[in-house]
Amino acid sequence: MAQKKQKHYVVWFGNPAGIYATWKQCQEAIKGVSGAQYMSFDSLPAAKIAYSKSYQDYKGKKTGKSKGLTTSQKAEYGHPNLYSIAVDAACSGNPGLMEYRGVDTQTLEQLFLQGPFDHATNNVGEFLALVHGLAFLKKQKSDRIIYSDSRIAIAWVKKKKCNTKLKKTKNNQVIFELISRAELWLKNNSYTTFIVKWETKAWGEIPADFGRK
Secondary structure, eight states: OOOOOOOEEEEEESTTOEEESSHHHHHHHHTTOTTOEEEEESSHHHHHHHHTSOGGGTTTOOSSOOOOOOHHHHHHHOOOOSSEEEEEEEEEETTEEEEEEEEETTTOOEEEEEEEEEEEOHHHHHHHHHHHHHHHHHHHTOOOEEEESOHHHHHHHHHTOOOOOOOOOTTSHHHHHHHHHHHHHHHHOOOOOOEEEOOHHHHOSOTTOOSOO
């Protein structure tokens, strides 16, 4: 059996910055740090090379192999609207530990972060992140748009229903309470915010990505 690759995590801006061997250590270094800059790499040598450079050299780029789009194909998508916020979720396992967050697309300032929650899924996290982002923008009376890279979550929000197949257990009651609150918010609130699909193939990872790929 082939040995599983050991991921390493580079934190360019955190408390403190450095290279970490586990996601838990990385989390501790970025916890509470607004605009934290970090990313995962498949090996320690790759992480060391990345740490010697800047976060901007890697932001929006996948660290693995990818065919991607041609320059002309990317041009068809144009550029993302930086007057926006971006939301994303990450889940270790399916179901597993899930967390989600929203960031300012231009500055990468972290606007909100929730989790981790036990026994949840990435799709649920993407849905909750979108609703949280909508509520955040409405409270701020902001006319910014909101980006999500999840077509599923966008569809659920439009239907005002989290159509998850996740089963309710004693370990994830909080998640289902959040889902109910999110669905209720969608039913009881109107909003003018444009929800836009983040085009990962053309623009790289969404700015709210947790960098665990």
